[in-house]
Amino acid sequence: MKTALKWFLAFLLIIILAVGAGGAYIYFGIQPVKASEEAVRITIEPGMRTNSIANALEQHGLIKNAFLFKSYLKLKSEGSHFQAGTYDIHPGVDYDEIIAKLNSGDVVKAEMLRFTIPEGYTVKQMAEALSEQGLVKEDTFLQIAKSAAGIDSPLLADVPDSAELKFRLEGYLFPETYELKKDSTELDIISRMIAETESRLHKIPDYEQKLKKSGLSLNEIMTVASLVEREVVVDSERSAVAGVIYNRLDKGMKLEIDATVQFLLDKPKERLMNSDLRKVDSPYNTYLYEGLPPGPIAAPSLKSIEAALAPETSEYLFYVTKKDGSGEHLFAKTYKEHLKNIEKSKATAK
Numbered sequence: 001m002k003t004a005l006k007w008f009l010a011f012l013l014i015i016i017l018a019v020g021a022g023g024a025y026i027y028f029g030i031q032p033v034k035a036s037e038e039a040v041r042i043t044i045e046p047g048m049r050t051n052s053i054a055n056a057l058e059q060h061g062l063i064k065n066a067f068l069f070k071s072y073l074k075l076k077s078e079g080s081h082f083q084a085g086t087y088d089i090h091p092g093v094d095y096d097e098i099i100a101k102l103n104s105g106d107v108v109k110a111e112m113l114r115f116t117i118p119e120g121y122t123v124k125q126m127a128e129a130l131s132e133q134g135l136v137k138e139d140t141f142l143q144i145a146k147s148a149a150g151i152d153s154p155l156l157a158d159v160p161d162s163a164e165l166k167f168r169l170e171g172y173l174f175p176e177t178y179e180l181k182k183d184s185t186e187l188d189i190i191s192r193m194i195a196e197t198e199s200r201l202h203k204i205p206d207y208e209q210k211l212k213k214s215g216l217s218l219n220e221i222m223t224v225a226s227l228v229e230r231e232v233v234v235d236s237e238r239s240a241v242a243g244v245i246y247n248r249l250d251k252g253m254k255l256e257i258d259a260t261v262q263f264l265l266d267k268p269k270e271r272l273m274n275s276d277l278r279k280v281d282s283p284y285n286t287y288l289y290e291g292l293p294p295g296p297i298a299a300p301s302l303k304s305i306e307a308a309l310a311p312e313t314s315e316y317l318f319y320v321t322k323k324d325g326s327g328e329h330l331f332a333k334t335y336k337e338h339l340k341n342i343e344k345s346k347a348t349a350k
Helices: 002-030 050-059 066-076 095-104 123-132 138-147 154-158 186-201 207-214 218-231 235-250 258-264 274-279 302-309 335-347
Strands: 040-044 085-089 112-116 177-181 318-321 329-332
Touching: 040 050, 050 066, 066 095, 085 095, 123 138, 138 186, 154 186, 154 218, 177 186, 186 302, 207 218, 207 302, 218 235, 218 258, 218 302, 235 302, 235 318, 235 329, 258 274, 318 335, 329 335
Parallel strands: none
Antiparallel strands: 040 085, 112 177, 318 329
């Protein structure tokens, strides 16, 4: 009897010691590792399972025991909402803090590049500006803008692949402030800009209906919008100038817009002379050729695009800029009225 009792007590002691050792193993195993002010960077790949995540955390020294972490996840019904990404985790945080971080997707923010493209910029001006900021190689940017190679956008279906176009993507790189990852390539930047144009177009109320009603292609609308952009300063006049452009087209009149000639020059002039207007033989030169240029001459603002889609109805065929510094125009129905407006404009010069 005494012998049996001894064996029982010995067995009980072993059980107690085993439970105690197991408890100690678990207790110390789930305790945070030694704290450090320096974060450890770890990447959770898309589709990574909790087993692999636990092993990665252990390998990076963020937890002591992957098995215990996995067991804790099962106990807490966690792990199914972990988000992929790169994380900075400080050694010394407990399981719950690690789980919360992975659930919330509190990832390391990628270094970003930021730039602004003003309204009315040409592709060449964009390339020069971005090159000066060290964001692109100018030649590479221009080459992509000319050929559209590598660009996947439904807008290209409406842009003719014509040798007449100076740049196939002229007018389709939306003027806006952008933020992209620091290592973005010229193709990444251009793709983002043309995607912005597509997005903005479809946010115009009744865009599809207005485009269809115009009877013009998207490329023609964007061309008119670019002309409006380069001709108009005062927003309230955009639709009026668009109306003049359409009126002249309907009557078979040359548009005679200075901005189309400026577009052809290596360096735009502050003031064009009469000789300049007819010197450059190009289908873009609206002093030499009737109709619209082959494509846009600049990046139009949304307001100019809307004006091209909804021009103001009038009988005006001419306009001249006031010289009083307002940026406004005087409109005329006849050439005789136009000549009078030119004199009025000169009289208001400051």
